[in-house]
Amino acid sequence: SQQGEEDPQALSIQEGENATMNCSYKTSINNLQWYRQNSGRGLVHLILIRSNEREKHSGRLRVTLDTSKKSSSLLITASRAADTASYFCATHFSNSGYALNFGKGTSLLVTP
Amino acid sequence: DTGVSQDPRHKITKRGQNVTFRCDPISEHNRLYWYRQTLGQGPEFLTYFQNEAQLEKSRLLSDRFSAERPKGSFSTLEIQRTEQGDSAMYLCASIHRDRGTDTQYFGPGTRLTVL
Numbered sequence: 001s002q003q004g005e006e007d008p009q010a011l012s013i014q015e016g017e018n019a020t021m022n023c024s025y026k027t028s029i030n031n032l033q034w035y036r037q038n039s040g041r042g043l044v045h046l047i048l049i050r051s052n053e054r055e056k057h058s059g060r061l062r063v064t065l066d067t068s069k070k071s072s073s074l075l076i077t078a079s080r081a082a083d084t085a086s087y088f089c090a091t092h093f094s095n096s097g098y099a100l101n102f103g104k105g106t107s108l109l110v111t112p
Numbered sequence: 113d114t115g116v117s118q119d120p121r122h123k124i125t126k127r128g129q130n131v132t133f134r135c136d137p138i139s140e141h142n143r144l145y146w147y148r149q150t151l152g153q154g155p156e157f158l159t160y161f162q163n164e165a166q167l168e169k170s171r172l173l174s175d176r177f178s179a180e181r182p183k184g185s186f187s188t189l190e191i192q193r194t195e196q197g198d199s200a201m202y203l204c205a206s207i208h209r210d211r212g213t214d215t216q217y218f219g220p221g222t223r224l225t226v227l
Contacts (some may be wrong), residue, residue, distance in 0.1 A: 012152070031214055041113065042218040065220060088154050096206075097167055099145055100216060102154030105127070 006089060006106040014111055019076040021106040023089030024069075030092065032065055032072050037086045046074075046087075079110045107108070114138075116206055116219035124225045127192055132190045137206030138226060144187050145216065147188045148172065149213040161187060193227045 007022045025032065031050045035043040042080050049056045049065045049072065056063045062075040076083055090100040115138040125131050137144050142163050147155035148160075158177070159169045159205050163184035173179075181187040191198055203214040 033214065035125040035218075042116070042118075043205075044114065045215045045217070046209075048214060052191065090154075095168070097143065097160045097162065098214065099157040099160055099168070100147075100205075101157065102153070104152070104154050 005086070006103045007104060009104070010107045010109070012109045012111065013041070013079055015080055017079055017110075019079050019083070019108055021087055021108070023072045023074070023087050023103055025072075025089070025091050025103075026070065027091070029067070032063075033064060033090045034061075034072075034074050035088045035090060035102075037088065037105070039085075043088065076108075079108075081110050081112050084108060084110045114217040114219070116204065116217050118204060118219035118222050120222055120224075121220060122223050124227065126227050127196060128193055130192045131189065131194060131224065132188055133202055133224075135189070135204035135206075135219055136188045137186070137204070137219075138208075138217055139185070141206035141208045141217070142184070143207045145205045145207075146183060146187070146189055147203040147205065149221070150199075155203055158189075159195075171177060191224075196222075196226045199224055199226045 005024050033048045034046045037043045047058045047063050049063045060077045065072045085104040088102045088105045090102045092098050117136045119134045145160040146158040149155040157170050158173050161181040176192045179189045201221045203221045205218045207216050
């Protein structure tokens with residue numbers, strides 16, 4: 001079964017606004033990753049946060065992790081139309097050779 | 113471009129036909145994964161290879177599915193006797209696990225439509 005649940009399922013904002021999406025997961029983790037997918041294409045890795053980290057930044061991205069609540073959030077600041085995509089959080093299966101277990105994703109639409 | 117390529121990008125087939133997809137990972141990556149993604153869902157793990165050895169298959173991989181990675185480089189995924197429920201995006205990803213990184217590099221996917 002899919003590990004994570006992203007919230008909201010869909011988000012529509014205007015350019016320049018911030019976008020926040022949340023992810024909840026079920027089992028203990030070593031790390032959590034966020035990926036982006038543009039209009040039915042492959043996934044691109046955005047950022048990885050380890051279980052002993054609480055916050056991480058990469059450019060306009062900020063990720064937080066709360067292992068006590070089994071949740072993570074991805075914040076995109078000063079959004080651009082090019083940020084329009086689906087965003088997925090992923091954790092590793094406990095077995096299956098570090099295969100990723102993805103949530104259902106948040107579909108983000110950024111309008112000019 | 114992540115360096116992982118997949119071929120074909122799109123495949124339309126009739127129910128009952130066999131199809132084969134190819135994935136070329138980043139050359140030095142020793143681990144390769146296949147995922148399936150249906151509309152509105154996240155990718156779901158199908159199987160993975162460590163070099164040429166197929167080490168795990170998920171329960172999603174029915175008997176009609178077979179995957180190979182003959183020389184530990186490219187991989188193929190074959191679906192026999194396709195069904196409409198097989199319509200999905202098939203993604204592959206690769207990683208050099210021995211380098212201690214957990215980031216997977218995904219190909220653009222093969223979109224399969226079964227009529």
